Amino acid sequence: MIQKLADKIKKTHAPICVGLDPMLSYIPDHILNKAFAEFGETLEGAAEAVWQYNKAIIDATYDLIPSVKPQIAMYEQYGTEGLKVFQKTVEYCHKKDLLVIGDVKRGDIGSTSAAYAAGHLGKVTVGNKTYAAFDEDFATVNPYLGTDGIKPFIDVCKEEKKGIFILVKTSNPSSGEFQDRLTDGRPLYEWVGEKVAEWAEEHMGETYSYIGAVVGATYPEMGKILRDIMPKSFILVPGYGAQGGKGKDLVHFFNEDGLGAVVNSSRGIIAAYKQEKYAAFGSENFADASRAAVTDMIKDIDGALNAAK
């Protein structure tokens, strides 16, 4: 799957993913009203609005991009109705040949991580049958519990040819509180990065490993160091756009082959129509605004990579 991601990035010149993190406040009134008219102001109504919104954005952008990153929390907050739409979104993206990075940030003790890995990337056995419940291509994983929290995910990835991105240095303002603490002269995130590099070398696809890392666009200097520590890993880079990152700050997240990173933008793409820059599209044409924002993002990042050559 990691090779498919690399191939699709080369083909599209778009080392990006669109963060499908819908909030009801982003969704235009015409979609909300229609969903509420059909299902009422209910969890089902909210989920239907999210689904119609996602579908329009996917339809308008899928040919430009290799991957999407739905944030499961935005669905989970609406309970099982929301999670049905998470699943439906994953399925629809697969139909459109998009790779799906489930931003689930799971991680637990061994047997529990095994259940998460089965549910999100693998299969569960029921009697003599097996089922893939959520069936993402990649998942994000939290490393706080150490190797035996990660290992079950790696095992499933190996079996199913899928991949994970392990949180190393997150994009949020207080990520340094624990992640930056110095041990033997090096911050914790570097030690986590060393561990990711070790796992990555043991679990290689064709040119890259299927064990990747998450490093926030908001910390480009740390990204440069972590790039060197984890040469075989793809880095999933959240924090572009709305959170502050820009294309020229991101070149050091990439290797010299122009690969090795996939930059995420969520609000900046899916709610583009709310920005002054794209306001002319109007809320009726929100998906066209998202397409324009994707094109601009690709130009910004691909341009910065070319300028750095």
Place this chain on the structure above:
Amino acid sequence: MIQKLADKIKKTHAPICVGLDPMLSYIPDHILNKAFAEFGETLEGAAEAVWQYNKAIIDATYDLIPSVKPQIAMYEQYGTEGLKVFQKTVEYCHKKDLLVIGDVKRGDIGSTSAAYAAGHLGKVTVGNKTYAAFDEDFATVNPYLGTDGIKPFIDVCKEEKKGIFILVKTSNPSSGEFQDRLTDGRPLYEWVGEKVAEWAEEHMGETYSYIGAVVGATYPEMGKILRDIMPKSFILVPGYGAQGGKGKDLVHFFNEDGLGAVVNSSRGIIAAYKQEKYAAFGSENFADASRAAVTDMIKDIDGALNAAK
């Protein structure tokens, strides 16, 4: 809610929670067969078996215990069908006046943690209405992202009078890999503990804070130190029984008032009928075996606490 937990523990003499972490391999054949006969060997069939199994165990133990801790991964692996049963289990436990600790180990950047907090402990707004999706009383939270990943949970707890348990030192064998790393002479888990203590003092119930911690029964020496660091916090203690912890090892997780800790046992209770000690009950009477195992666990822990007085 934390005061209700303290009151219920005093009343039952049972500072414990039953871990509702069902695996299909624990569930007796007569339940599996009935569920599969009705729904087939499907995700729905698996979910139905889990529900009937949970219900029987809750019915057989609810009068002895203050709380349960369902591990959401065990439900999530069966997709939305599994999560419907997670929700149904939470509701049923509320009817039985049991406090529910959702073992969800969520944690993300601010806006995403806010969605998790709303979905698990609070309410979401849909148009002019609000809904509680999963509605646990407490949730476990991962601290790797720092304050802005935790703060949205605290805000919801304050609003809804609920609580969280933050992972400090987990029970698994490799928890030390990152959690034990020394910074300025102290392991990371102590720094996380200091932070929990700080949050706890700012967010007090009557005698205890509604910001608690998770510390594994498998590390009693560390539990003693963390007890002192976080005097106002309840400690959720997984790893009793099947993972190796015993009552006498756990006395230092408690304060002198006999409160301040709630010890979890999952497999040791819910699959008690599979142990030699309770085998005489037979698989048909698995719930009675669970009741006997609860009684023994209470005796072990309450006895150890009395002996230590």
